[in-house]
Amino acid sequence: MSSLYTTFKQQLRAMPSTRFVLAFSGGVDSRVLLDLLARYQREHHCECLAVHVHHGLSPNADDWAQRCQYWGEQTGIPVVTEYADIQRESGMSLEQVAREARYALLAKHVQAETCLLLGQHADDQLETFLLAMKRGSGPKGLAAMAKCDRFADGQRLRPLLTHRRSEIEAYATQHHLQWVSDESNQDERFDRNFLRHQITPNLIARWPNIHASIQRSAELCAEQEDVMASLLKDKLKSLLHEDKSLAIQALCDESAAVRHQLFRHWLNRLGVAMPSRRHTQMIWDEVAQADQDANPLLNLGEHHIRRFQGRLYCVPHHDDISQWQHVLHCDCPLHLPNHLGTLSLQTGSGDGLAMTLPKGYEPSRLRVSFDPSGREAKPEGRAGRRKLKKLYQEMGIPSWHRRQYPIILYDEQVVAVAGLFVSQAFSGQEYTLKWQRD
Structure with a gap:
């Protein structure tokens, strides 16, 4: 003993x-x-x-x-x-x-x-x-x-x-x-x-x-896993973008077995539970190789595997906040849903998007939404109005992020989209819109 x-x-x-x-x-x-x-x-x-x-x-x-x-x-x-x-x-x-x-x-x-x-x-x-x-x-x-x-x-x-x-x-x-x-x-x-x-x-x-x-x-298996991780480390690094997405075209040159291992080590690096062999095959067949006009999604528990502009993304599941709305008061930080941080409208210039509002505007008419459906805007410095959906596409915003950007509305006019742009009609230096993300 x-x-x-x-x-x-x-x-x-x-x-x-x-x-x-x-x-x-x-x-x-x-x-x-x-x-x-x-x-x-x-x-x-x-x-x-x-x-x-x-x-x-x-x-x-x-x-x-x-x-x-x-x-x-x-x-x-x-x-x-x-x-x-x-x-x-x-x-x-x-x-x-x-x-x-x-x-x-x-x-x-x-x-x-x-x-x-x-x-x-x-x-x-x-x-x-x-x-x-x-x-x-x-x-x-x-x-x-x-x-x-x-x-x-x-x-x-x-x-x-x-x-x-x-x-x-x-x-x-x-x-x-x-x-x-x-x-x-x-x-x-x-x-x-x-x-x-x-x-x-x-x-x-x-x-x-x-x-x-x-x-x-068990110890031998652990050693083999360590060796595999070491051998794939540089290859995985070459495939990774700074936003932690994975290049699809470069994966085409790899064997199925190597691709599966790269997917596993990629997800492990992101702290995601290891996928089954069936799921690693589905990542390739049903997401990476889906039709070009498709918007594929593979559910991995609390995360989704998505594709955008030739890259694979692993994104956490978010609740649908399309119906969420809240009045935005000046100099009063607003806590956003889905752990999206805080949004604040401050008087004067500062670190954020510079903008103005109509003289004597009514605070109750200024609100925040996350639903871009049917809305249009003319960003400052651009000619013509466009649907927010088209603007998001032009700016390279993945489809699953498009309902995660706070849209500031005055009545039904798009004043700004936090983190992206201010509409031409509301350009100025009177206020600063700041989005502090978690």
């Missing part, structure tokens, strides 16, 4: 971190980590914190939070409880939603020189590897869980990854530790629980060393 602390101590000492944050569910794995971390803190006088995420999915959740606070007081490590707002997303399992919510809350506590400690062990690694196989994953998925990687602004470490669940439970028993038991861990409707109770016991009985074999395979 002493080897558990030996492994733990060696790994923490090898980290460049000066502060350690424990993801503390209260289960046996994190309960043992709390005990190990308390011992390490006494020996090395480092800053430590435990974070308990209250998901609210169990009737016992309040009790678990209280017990975690009590155990933190016992060990001298402060415990912070974070409350997750679990909202089921389309196409996402409850496990996935809860996991993403948990990591988002943990990330708040991981700054530079901070290391997040997770209690995952060799049995978890085996299950993760098998789940990746079930999904038909490539090397990145089969790499399963890394022992150490980047997380938020710091590091993430799984110090028990080479130890079995049985070793951890034996340590807890020997040291008279108490822990909570999540009743959902018995529900075999969840794939991981099905593997844990029905599959892995038979695998371990047949091949007792399977944990070590799986760990080697």
Whole structure:
């Protein structure tokens, strides 16, 4: 049992971190980590914190939070409880939603020189590897869980990854530790629980060393993924535009296998979940190679793959704000929907679009809209009026961005489009229109 602390101590000492944050569910794995971390803190006088995420999915959740606070007081490590707002997303399992919510809350506590400690062990690694196989994953998925990687602004470490669940439970028993038991861990409707109770016991009985074999395979897959990323780094850089879009014509010269890898590394760089093999093929067949007059769209969860002027774009999904309108008051910043920032109309000159308004204009008649449908304008310095749709096309604004630009109206006249132009009839130096984007 002493080897558990030996492994733990060696790994923490090898980290460049000066502060350690424990993801503390209260289960046996994190309960043992709390005990190990308390011992390490006494020996090395480092800053430590435990974070308990209250998901609210169990009737016992309040009790678990209280017990975690009590155990933190016992060990001298402060415990912070974070409350997750679990909202089921389309196409996402409850496990996935809860996991993403948990990591988002943990990330708040991981700054530079901070290391997040997770209690995952060799049995978890085996299950993760098998789940990746079930999904038909490539090397990145089969790499399963890394022992150490980047997380938020710091590091993430799984110090028990080479130890079995049985070793951890034996340590807890020997040291008279108490822990909570999540009743959902018995529900075999969840794939991981099905593997844990029905599959892995038979695998371990047949091949007792399977944990070590799986760990080697995961590490080899991680190495292959690193090599692939290194080999494709310069090629991907040559295809990328400064707006993070991808050149389609240059991709035509690549094999399908290389294109698929480039799509994966492109999306990984953008922080988007890895697409399936079917989706990488659809990016090429249904978006990149769509008819020239088409406006293709591929849905990847919270993001869309789009095409514009010979380039592929990965854009976040936005709510339709075509019907949104609001009065724009002078010297009173207006907060825009969809995280589009703030819009302000200020008297005098400044940093933004210079404009004027009719003498004695009525403030209630000046409003902001995002719907260009049927509207026309004559930008300052141009001859003739044109539909906003045509002006956006001429200015190279992708179709999915055209309803994200604030249109300032006086009655039904287009005064300006923030970030683009002021109409000729409202040119002047009396006011400044400033759009501060998030």
